[in-house]
Amino acid sequence: MRQFVIGDIHGACKALIQCLERSGFDYEHDQLICLGDVCDGWPETNQAIEELLKIQNLVFILGNHDLWALEWATGGEAKNIWLSQGGDATIRSYPDGMPDSHIRLLKEAHYYFDDRKRLFVHAGIDPEVPIEIQSADIFLWDRSLFRRAIANMHEKRECCITGYNEVYIGHTPIHHYQMTPMKCCEIWLMDTGAGWEGVLSMMDINTKEVFISDIVMDMYPKGSGRVK
Numbered sequence: 001m002r003q004f005v006i007g008d009i010h011g012a013c014k015a016l017i018q019c020l021e022r023s024g025f026d027y028e029h030d031q032l033i034c035l036g037d038v039c040d041g042w043p044e045t046n047q048a049i050e051e052l053l054k055i056q057n058l059v060f061i062l063g064n065h066d067l068w069a070l071e072w073a074t075g076g077e078a079k080n081i082w083l084s085q086g087g088d089a090t091i092r093s094y095p096d097g098m099p100d101s102h103i104r105l106l107k108e109a110h111y112y113f114d115d116r117k118r119l120f121v122h123a124g125i126d127p128e129v130p131i132e133i134q135s136a137d138i139f140l141w142d143r144s145l146f147r148r149a150i151a152n153m154h155e156k157r158e159c160c161i162t163g164y165n166e167v168y169i170g171h172t173p174i175h176h177y178q179m180t181p182m183k184c185c186e187i188w189l190m191d192t193g194a195g196w197e198g199v200l201s202m203m204d205i206n207t208k209e210v211f212i213s214d215i216v217m218d219m220y221p222k223g224s225g226r227v228k
Contacts, residue, residue, distance in 0.1 A: 010041030010195030013048040015213035019202035035170035036063025036122035040086030041195040042225040046093040062109035073098035123171040149184035
């Protein structure tokens with residue numbers, strides 16, 4: 001079984017399929033760890049989740065946009081901040097409401113996934129606090145770990161920040177730095193801007209081979225996503 005990790009998809013099903021095809025991903029035998037935020041942004045959240053549900057060995061990490069979408073799908077209010085950050089596209093992709101199988105995926109998502117000292121989480125963690133007692137807000141929103149990793153890169157310091165062998169995070173786009181995942185100390189930054197004017201990136205965790213989509217905004221009509 002090969003193991004892959006993929007960054008924030010943000011409703012870009014075309015880009016998701018490109019990454020899966022370009023990696024030769026086996027839906028029955030390979031494992032895909034999704035770092036969250038499949039929802040919101042581009043117009044195919046419905047189709048993207050449906051594609052993920054075809055994968056037998058899927059590990060889905062909850063992202064902040066996924067939580068917003070789940071709150072709406074289960075009868076909550078469509079918050080203005082969510083609508084302005086791509087939630088409107090998610091609503092349009094579900095004209096008949098979100099089906100139970102999609103709701104279940106989001107409800108049962110992990111806050112983080114620890115695989116033999118390799119940690120997968122959407123936004124980050126607080127390295128000074130045991131992970132078991134950290135709040136969901138840290139996992140879904142906090143950018144402190146990202147900032148610390150970037151600072152170490154700029155200062156050319158190689159050190160272990162977290163105590164894990166490897167940490168994979170999404171949430172904060174890096175496409176203004178580069179269009180492929182970046183490694184800062186033990187931390188891999190996987191959000192290469194698929195929700196904006198960047199690309200979607202998928203990595204073979206063991207070989208570190210990277211598979212990227214075309215530029216996502218070129219795949220959709222102007223005005224169909226949150227990139228203006």
